[in-house]
Amino acid sequence: MKLSSSLGLAIIALLVIAVPHAKPDPRPLAPDAKTLAYSPRPLNSVTFTKDVAPILFNNCTSCHRTGEVAPFALESYKDTAKRAKTIASVVSKHVMPPWKAAPGPAYMDECRLTDDQIGVIQQWAAEGAREGNPADLPALPQFPIGWRNGEPDLVISMPEAYTVPAEGRDIYRNFVIPTGFTQDKWLAAVEIRPGNRRVVHHVLVHLDVSGKARELDAKDPGPGYRTGGGIGFASAGQIGGWAPGNVARRWPDGIAMPVPAGSDVVIQVHYNLNGKPETDRTQVGLYFAKGPVDKRARLFPLTGRVNIPAGDADHRVTSSMPVPSDVTLRSVMPHMHLLGREMKIFATLPNGKELPLVHVPEWDFNWQMSYVFKQPVKLPRGSKVSLEARYDNSTDNPRNPNSPPKNVRWGEQTTDEMCLAYLNFTVDSESLTQGKNVPSISDFLRQLSEKRKKTAN
Numbered sequence: 001m002k003l004s005s006s007l008g009l010a011i012i013a014l015l016v017i018a019v020p021h022a023k024p025d026p027r028p029l030a031p032d033a034k035t036l037a038y039s040p041r042p043l044n045s046v047t048f049t050k051d052v053a054p055i056l057f058n059n060c061t062s063c064h065r066t067g068e069v070a071p072f073a074l075e076s077y078k079d080t081a082k083r084a085k086t087i088a089s090v091v092s093k094h095v096m097p098p099w100k101a102a103p104g105p106a107y108m109d110e111c112r113l114t115d116d117q118i119g120v121i122q123q124w125a126a127e128g129a130r131e132g133n134p135a136d137l138p139a140l141p142q143f144p145i146g147w148r149n150g151e152p153d154l155v156i157s158m159p160e161a162y163t164v165p166a167e168g169r170d171i172y173r174n175f176v177i178p179t180g181f182t183q184d185k186w187l188a189a190v191e192i193r194p195g196n197r198r199v200v201h202h203v204l205v206h207l208d209v210s211g212k213a214r215e216l217d218a219k220d221p222g223p224g225y226r227t228g229g230g231i232g233f234a235s236a237g238q239i240g241g242w243a244p245g246n247v248a249r250r251w252p253d254g255i256a257m258p259v260p261a262g263s264d265v266v267i268q269v270h271y272n273l274n275g276k277p278e279t280d281r282t283q284v285g286l287y288f289a290k291g292p293v294d295k296r297a298r299l300f301p302l303t304g305r306v307n308i309p310a311g312d313a314d315h316r317v318t319s320s321m322p323v324p325s326d327v328t329l330r331s332v333m334p335h336m337h338l339l340g341r342e343m344k345i346f347a348t349l350p351n352g353k354e355l356p357l358v359h360v361p362e363w364d365f366n367w368q369m370s371y372v373f374k375q376p377v378k379l380p381r382g383s384k385v386s387l388e389a390r391y392d393n394s395t396d397n398p399r400n401p402n403s404p405p406k407n408v409r410w411g412e413q414t415t416d417e418m419c420l421a422y423l424n425f426t427v428d429s430e431s432l433t434q435g436k437n438v439p440s441i442s443d444f445l446r447q448l449s450e451k452r453k454k455t456a457n
């Protein structure tokens with residue numbers, strides 16, 4: 001078995017190969033906001049204990065409880081009543097719960113309030129946030145503690161705690177930990193346990209086989225090294241990620257992610273500073289594949305070209321790629337930075353039928369999620385996967401990092417931009433146990449672009 005750094009190559013190859021369409025799409029990406037489908041309850045009948053608590057316990061307390069990511073608990077009437085108006089406002093605007101995808105295919109961990117639930121909260125807040133009968137109050141939900149996937153086979157920890165300063169700009173810190181693996185390994189799951197949820201905003205875990213991450217670490221005093229958002233080397237594979245609300249899951253039996261012998265694990269932590277010094281020691285749990293591995297879990301970034309003129313409030317980018325053989329798509333993850341406003345990822349089947357994959361109508365850089373399909377999506381050879389993205393580089397975008405706006409291109413800094421749809425899939429014809437090894441998609445696309453160049457000449 002030869003494990004190449006095909007993912008790193010894939011990223012580089014795609015920057016060159018992605019096929020942007022020249023024509024802008026005239027369709028508006030976001031449908032107009034609709035009014036709520038809610039039939040009001042009798043006047044003054046809505047209470048916290050009977051109506052509101054069940055909604056909050058199911059959709060909010062996973063984060064809004066002590067020790068979790070949200071800034072306050074929403075576990076009791078007292079916690080909630082004093083914030084009734086803010087709660088009504090954030091749920092109406094779909095800011096909370098922070099589930100950013102519009103309804104589409106069913107996703108794992110989908111967390112979205114129905115119009116009826118939003119209506120109940122609005123009515124409750126508008127009528128003075130009544131408590132109601134304490135006997136109606138449901139039990140607080142129990143949340144699992146410790147590793148969700150059980151004890152890992154190997155726990156990789158930051159070598160020492162990192163002290164996050166009280167103030168300054170957000171920090172992207174990369175911690176390099178050698179695996180010491182003398183053999184190639186297969187991972188069935190990677191679970192990340194943030195050390196300090198008050199400051200850990202999100203975590204990405206990459207592999208490095210080039211030694212570059214170690215070099216960067218050696219040059220930077222203190223644990224790890226700092227970047228402006230990128231990792232500073234060509235990744236040999238992203239094996240995990242954590243953001244509030246994301247749950248690590250095990251690949252189905254027979255599917256796993258390769259880790260080449262001698263790899264370093266690079267844990268990138270994005271820290272939010274919260275006004276006082278904090279320490280963090282984030283851990284990564286590795287779960288090795290138990291049985292024989294038949295298919296490689298593949299990650300492929302579909303990219304779009306970014307060159308966004310200063311002041312352009314509605315800059316559109318589209319890109320698509322052919323699907324070279326029958327594949328099973330398991331999750332998608334859009335990625336843009338601060339100018340991104342909206343992204344749609346969809347497939348077009350060989351018969352022309354469009355299959356929505358994910359639509360994030362109001363992109364929020366703070367909530368970058370991977371959308372895992374409840375039913376993996378089968379894409380036959382000859383399908384196409386496309387992305388449509390919209391950016392706002394005007395002064396009207398409150399997140400615009402440049403004042404006045406500047407031309408913005410692709411780059412690793414948060415103030416640069418990106419346009420990416422990560423596709424997580426397996427190739428149906430691959431069977432490693434039967435010696436059927438399918439080359440990486442990037443090799444396929446490279447061949448395709450060479451063929452195109454030849455015919456063009």
Ligand code: HEC
Nearest residue numbers: 056059060062063069070071086087090096097098244245
């Ligand atoms: C996945 C974690 C998560 C879930 C689930 C979640 N929240 Fe939050 N919430 C946060 C975090 C983190 C913040 C603070 C940062 C921010 O505003 O994005 C926050 C902030 C808030 C705020 C303050 C907003 C402001 O502008 O001051 C309110 C109110 C709130 N949440 C209500 C809710 C309600 C109601 C629900 C459920 C319907 C919910 N949240 C579900 C993580 C979550």
